[in-house]
Amino acid sequence: YCSTAVLIFRLLDFGLLRLTKRAMNISERDVGISFRSEEMTRIQMFLQNDSAYACVSEFGELGLVQFSDLNENVNEFQRKYINEVRRCDEMERKLRYIEKECRKCINQSPPDSGENPETPMPSEMFNLELTFEKLENELKEVNSNKETLMKNKLELTELKHILRKTQTFFDEAQLTLGQTSRSEESMSTSLLSAEAPIGSSSGDSQQSPKFGFIAGVIARERVPSFERMLWRACRGNVFLRQTEIETPLEDPVTGEEVSKCVFIIFFQGEQLKTKVRKICEGYKATMYPCPESQAERREMSMGVMTRIEDIQTVLSQTAEHQTRLLSNAARSIRVWFRKVKKIKAVYHTLNLCNTQKAIIAEGWCPSSELDRVNLAARRGTERSGTDIPAIINTMATRRTPPTYHRTNKFTNGFQAIVDAYGVADYREINPAPFTLITFPFLFAVMFGDCGHGSIMFLFALWMVINEKKFLAEKSTNEMWLMLFGGRYIILLMGLFSVYTGLLYNDCFSKSLNIFGSSWSLAETREKMNVTMETLRTTSTIQLNPAVTFQTGSPYPIGIDPIWNISKNQIVFLNSYKMKLSIILGVAQM
């Protein structure tokens, strides 16, 4: 049964092929698979300088001409249209910058309407350049404004934290008030006394130690190294206190959050002051002027709060302006990208042509499409508005033409698999039509599970039904693209696997007993003298087919389900499946 079914299937396969061959003679263009590659003609195009751009863009939209490089010995940057290509590069750079800003600000990639714009004419290219430049300049300006505002806000926030935290430092000193001794150990207590002048240059340096201080903010991860450096450089003559700022602050340039600490350094003398300053600069710690008396600090603190609020308002307005600019740009950015790519492609192609007097291009196109190519050239001439038509000559040549297989969305996957092993020569037999059936079928012979096969089939069916949606998404995930690109292949593989799974009687690796097994165990017990005792004690019993098998009525479709409970199922079935696969495979060769 199994083998006859397989034979019938192979006949169907060849019948299908003969049908398609006949159909191909009628209208080759509509059939999505070619038995051998198309006939190609070498054409030479004489284009006028004015209409060359429009003609090449029409050829591009048609997609049926392959241009040859007539300037092989010339360097990239010495070709005629290299300046225009550079302008396109510059436009692409601006567009990439705008896209990056969009993504950063609006937090999603710009939407794609799927619109396919026409190739813009050279005059329009100039307008596009102006638009992009204006947009880029505006964005840069808004960005720099925003950055300045954020920097100011950061400074004010840091100042606010400093004013708040240093309060605690000074408070501690105030606890032990009025002690002005010169001994080293009470350095912390004699730091500030109510009357002792701080940092001012009065003459009585002998009476009370004058301690200057520097307050600032430093990134948290640099604090240990900073402390160590201060200790070493100043030989332990400075005193550092620091506390953390709990909320992380936003860095104006990168937008990331950084944790910082407030520190205050007390020292004595001018030399130490310059040294401490230089070290602070080296560790990128920002220093702030901090008033000493509590009243002044409170006043400053309130002033800082109001300024922060003001800046916040201006900042939100700037952010709003930026979002508005970017959402406007985001609507058209995909279309712009496509337009610029098309312009660049046209100039790239023009660079391949011989541009001594008129523009001469050479290339290949399918012989059956010569009419359409002529039509495209005429359309291009009309669009550019010149009277002199472009001339297309066919050339006889000894060169080997390129191989062109027509495919549709169904046969595309199979053709890709065949091409991966090697592209067929010109007018050689194309193996792809045969693989439409043989490849999924051979897969199924090896896979052979109707349960898992049906899951594969349903998965592929889901991909095929929703293919428009998936195509529009333009995902970049490699694994998904591979699966999606092979959806028709997987569909057929699943379908045939269900068939072979039924033949192998394998569903989720278990057998289905639909018609009742042909191996009768009741007869066995009588005729082979098997008692309940033997059944309980022995682990395996060998069935005698002469006794057990009901001759004349084998299991109708597929392998008998009794095999599922036999001990040598895997050994037997593996050998069976392998031999079948090898025989079918070698027969292909």
Next chain:
Amino acid sequence: MGSGMSGPTFNIDNGYLEGLVRGFKNGILTKNDYLNLVQCETLEDLKVHLQSTDYGTFLANEPGPLAVSVIDDKLRNKLVLEFQHLRNHSVEPLSTFLDYITYSYMIDNIVLLITGTLHQRSISELAPKCHPLGKFEQMEAIGAISTPAELYNTIIVDTPLAAFFLDCIFVQDLDEMNIEIIRNTLYKNYLEDFHAFCSGLGGITADVMCEILAFEADRRAIIITINSFGTELTKDDRAKLFPRCGRLHPEGLAALARAVDYDQVRAVADYYAEYKVLFEGAGNNPGDKTLEDKLFEHEVKLNVNSFLQQFHFGIFYSYVKLKEQEVRNVIWISECVAQRHRTKIDNYIPIY
């Protein structure tokens, strides 16, 4: 010494990185690339041609007219990225080896910062000029330093360069000449330490690296001698700056210490076959290669040869050096193109 160094076991820890470096090495610009680059008329042409090499679109997002400094930065960034990737994925002993490669950049950075501070430049101006491979945390606090002892005590002591600095502490104050002495003493100690480390690793790494480092030591000795003619550097001081891990040690170095002019240096080099060849044909006449160029060529040859052997760390060092040479070449060509002074544009050192 033997673990991870012999053929079969090398790949366990270092196979991925060796494969990666060999891939990078295949992207080094060839003679054809240089021939195309010298034909460029503007820097934009240079950018177009570099797009077809391994550098790809590294200049694609640079606005406006290109400047040579921008090209220099971007070229170097690529090398820095690659090196940091290698360093992040390495384990001992390769990580120590790669760290040794960065010490020379650290020495350069320190000297640059000290010189800049002497000339009253601010740290924020000097910091971007430092080489990224040689950055370390305490680097920017050099602004506060005024004597070498302080430099050691506050900054160097935490870095791996601490061991190299011991001979320099007694130098009293920092002026032009003393800074050069500090640089050369640091470098001498670094070279000798690196040489000892490589010999300790044994195997093919020791063979390859010790040869390269020996040449580096001899080359520094020769250059120091030639540059010291006409300066106030005494012969004893000069002798103390020679690294002792090269071929010239001890007789050649002693002879170099006594030399007073170029011909005597040449006479010393004549005793050593490889160096005799370098001095021949080197001169300051137009059309001749200078001695420095010939030394660079010899270094490039040694580095290219290190790729002929497998399962050793020398390829990492050679890759960094060859890339540096390539950056120097491209910047030389860019400068000639930018200034339209094409007479000496062919003075680059071809690598492959």
